[in-house]
Amino acid sequence: MDAASPKKQKPFIxxxxxxxxxxxxxxGTVRFVGEMQDRTGIYYGIELTEAKGKSNGTVGNIRYxxxxxxxxxxxxxGRIQEVIANNTIxxxxxxxxxxxxxxxRKAIGVVRYIGVPTRCKEIYYGLEFRKxxxxxxxxxxxxxYFKSAADCAHFVKASSTHIVKIDNDKFEQQEAATPDAxxxxxxxxxxxxxxxxxxxxxxxxxxxxxxxxDVEQPVFSVTVAANxxxxxxxxxxxxxxxxxxxxxELRFEPLPTDTVIERKTTLVLTEEQLLLLRKHSASxxxxxxFVVMEPLLKGIALEEKASYAEALxxxxxxxxxxxxxxxxxxxxxxxxxLLDRFDEAEECYQKALDLNPFCGDICxxxxxxxxxxxxxxxxxxxxxxxxxxxxxxxxxxxxAHHAIHYACYARLSQKYVRLSMDxxxxxxxxxxxxxxxxxxxxxxxxYRIDALQHAKLEGAAGTQPHLRQxxxxxxxxxxxxxxxxxxxxxLSDKExxxxxxxxxxxxxxxxxxxxxxxLSKFLAQSRLEQKNGQLPSPPTSTTTEESKxxxxxxxxxxxxxxxxx
Numbered sequence: 001m002d003a004a005s006p007k008k009q010k011p012f013i014x015x016x017x018x019x020x021x022x023x024x025x026x027x028g029t030v031r032f033v034g035e036m037q038d039r040t041g042i043y044y045g046i047e048l049t050e051a052k053g054k055s056n057g058t059v060g061n062i063r064y065x066x067x068x069x070x071x072x073x074x075x076x077x078g079r080i081q082e083v084i085a086n087n088t089i090x091x092x093x094x095x096x097x098x099x100x101x102x103x104x105r106k107a108i109g110v111v112r113y114i115g116v117p118t119r120c121k122e123i124y125y126g127l128e129f130r131k132x133x134x135x136x137x138x139x140x141x142x143x144x145y146f147k148s149a150a151d152c153a154h155f156v157k158a159s160s161t162h163i164v165k166i167d168n169d170k171f172e173q174q175e176a177a178t179p180d181a182x183x184x185x186x187x188x189x190x191x192x193x194x195x196x197x198x199x200x201x202x203x204x205x206x207x208x209x210x211x212x213x214d215v216e217q218p219v220f221s222v223t224v225a226a227n228x229x230x231x232x233x234x235x236x237x238x239x240x241x242x243x244x245x246x247x248x249e250l251r252f253e254p255l256p257t258d259t260v261i262e263r264k265t266t267l268v269l270t271e272e273q274l275l276l277l278r279k280h281s282a283s284x285x286x287x288x289x290f291v292v293m294e295p296l297l298k299g300i301a302l303e304e305k306a307s308y309a310e311a312l313x314x315x316x317x318x319x320x321x322x323x324x325x326x327x328x329x330x331x332x333x334x335x336x337x338l339l340d341r342f343d344e345a346e347e348c349y350q351k352a353l354d355l356n357p358f359c360g361d362i363c364x365x366x367x368x369x370x371x372x373x374x375x376x377x378x379x380x381x382x383x384x385x386x387x388x389x390x391x392x393x394x395x396x397x398x399x400a401h402h403a404i405h406y407a408c409y410a411r412l413s414q415k416y417v418r419l420s421m422d423x424x425x426x427x428x429x430x431x432x433x434x435x436x437x438x439x440x441x442x443x444x445x446x447y448r449i450d451a452l453q454h455a456k457l458e459g460a461a462g463t464q465p466h467l468r469q470x471x472x473x474x475x476x477x478x479x480x481x482x483x484x485x486x487x488x489x490x491l492s493d494k495e496x497x498x499x500x501x502x503x504x505x506x507x508x509x510x511x512x513x514x515x516x517x518x519l520s521k522f523l524a525q526s527r528l529e530q531k532n533g534q535l536p537s538p539p540t541s542t543t544t545e546e547s548k549x550x551x552x553x554x555x556x557x558x559x560x561x562x563x564x565x
Contacts, residue, residue: 013093014044014083016114016123016158021082026052028073031065033094034113034126035146036074039530041204041221042094044080045115046073054528062143065115078206078218078289090158092125092165095203095226095283100127100154101162107133108166109154110201112146123158201226205285207237209244210251210293219243219292226283230271237292245294247318247325252277254288268293299331303411308338326356327404330365334408337369338415345369357386361404365412372416410505417498435480442473 014020018030032045037060045057045064053073057065065072085091092098096111113126117140126138126145134154138146146153156163203226206218220243222236238246250269269290277284295318302311315332322328333348349366356362363386370379 013085013091013096014077014080015086015089015091015093016116017086017089019084019086020044020046020080022046022073022075022079023081026050026073031057031067031072032074032115034064034115036064037062037144040223041206042077043074044077046075047071048073063118076206077286089123090163090165092158092163095286097166098125098127099164099166100156102133109134112138112148112153113155114158115145117141117145117155118143124155125158125163127154127156128152129154203228203285205233205290207240208289208291210291218289227278230269230274233274233290244292245296245327247294247296247322247328249293249295251291251293252285252288253291296327296331299335300408303335303338303408308335311335312339324355326352326359326362329355330359330362330404331408334365334404334412337365337412342369342373353382353386368412368416410501410508414498414501414505417494417501435477435484438473438477438480442470442477445470445473 014030014033016030016033019027020030021027026048027050028046028048030044031047032043034042036043046053047057047065047067048071051068051070053067053070055072055074056069057063057067057072059074064074092111092114094111094114098109098111100107100109107129109127109129111125112128113124115123117124119141124140126140127134128138128146128148129152132149132151134151136148136153136155137150138144138148138153140155202223204221204223205228206221209219220240222233222240224232224236228236234250237244237248237250251267252269252273281287295314299311299314299318302308302314312332312335315328315335318325318328319332329348329352333345333352336342336345336348346366346369349362349369352362353359353366363383367379367382370376370382
């Protein structure tokens with residue numbers, strides 16, 4: 001297919017009656033563009049050429065368009081791969097500004113709906129005005145298609161000659177160049193206020209992960225104003241610490257066919273790049289997707305390969321840019337522990353705990369290090385101090401902190417078990433050396449007693465001190481042999497514990513991998529079914545059993561860790 005052909009390129013506007021190409025080779029025609037009940041964002045209703053959809057155009061109790069059963073599909077703009085535009089109709093898209101010639105005046109509104117309403121046979125545009133100059137609140141023929149204030153909406157036929165599209169960028173430039181237009185004409189003032197309201201209206205922006213396996217589905221969505229700034233976008237994304245770490249960067253990926261925007265993008269999104277994108281198009285965010293990049297994941301991947309020095313270098317570079325990140329400090333300190341740099345690790349843990357006293361991850365790792373270094377009083381005081389602070393400031397909002405990767409817990413647990421085994425091995429070696437020394441002394445003393453008895457140079461009184469000394473040596477040897485047996489048993493238990501943790505970690509990795517695959521399939525199925533108004537089917541018994549196994553393995557791992565402490 002020729003990408004240079006204007007009919008086959010993916011246009012900025014997708015409207016009803018356009019033909020589209022979807023993933024997995026599906027083809028269809030757009031029948032609906034707008035909001036859906038109980039969902040956020042803009043959806044596109046597609047009538048497929050094959051019976052591979054999920055509905056007949058109805059979701060819940062609302063019919064958005066008519067088609068045969070299993071020919072209807074609702075999806076986001078990002079799922080559309082290619083569009084063949086229908087140039088015989090108005091090229092007006094969702095959220096476009098239009099000028100409508102009404103009875104005695106012209107009014108400017110924003111397109112909120114495109115489709116064929118209930119009990120109608122023609123395509124209609126649902127417009128929203130800033131002032132009550134319409135005749136609806138977003139409902140038409142007793143069916144609500146979008147929400148607006150009373151008499152602030154109006155539905156008009158797409159074939160009407162009284163509707164004209166206005167270029168958003170040119171309109172904004174005209175308003176900025178003529179700030180006194182509101183004082184010269186009342187209608188111009190209304191249009192300016194409506195345009196400002198359109199620019200500040202809330203929109204939903206999907207955020208995708210750089211390393212996401214399901215690239216077609218966003219990780220989460222944020223709600224910002226249509227004229228959002230770079231700081232507002234970063235702040236909204238940063239509040240989603242349950243999904244991503246607090247150390248991140250954003251990148252805007254335009255559609256493959258939009259070469260103009262592609263020339264304006266760089267690897268990392270900046271304030272200057274955002275201004276260039278907005279200058280090109282006021283609604284540029286509809287023609288691409290935002291991708292979040294997490295630099296800490298590179299260090300975690302290096303730790304998985306046991307490249308701790310390289311991982312430490314990655315964390316150091318991040319710390320120079322983000323010095324107040326408790327996550328980066330914690331990963332950095334954990335890596336120092338793996339490299340046996342305990343003093344530096346204590347300083348990092350203390351600094352991270354000062355920044356975020358609420359964080360349980362930091363308290364856990366810090367207390368484990370203090371316990372290993374036989375600083376039990378300090379570890380106890382640390383836990384008591386954190387608990388007292390949490391009780392005192394429990395009403396405060398804790399700092400954003402993404403949960404530490406589960407593999408870090410496993411690596412440090414193995415590290416402390418090995419360190420403990422090394423300590424017992426050193427103790428065992430010292431006991432063996434002392435035992436060999438006493439056995440050698442016993443042999444020398446036995447030789448002297450045998451020589452005295454053989455020569456009969458001394459009487460019973462002379463041999464008595466040597467016999468007493470020999471008895472004491474025998475008791476010391478017997479005592480040391482018991483200690484040696486005890487230490488060998490301890491080492492054997494530690495070795496079994498380490499083998500158990502290794503096998504448990506491997507099983508946990510496999511279980512999480514299988515569970516992740518099954519859950520991703522279930523989530524993808526549930527999203528599709530929710531888009532088409534069907535209830536998602538419950539996860540299979542296998543998934544439930546796997547979840548229980550992962551929970552049980554996690555609890556057993558925690559119990560083992562507590563016993564080890």
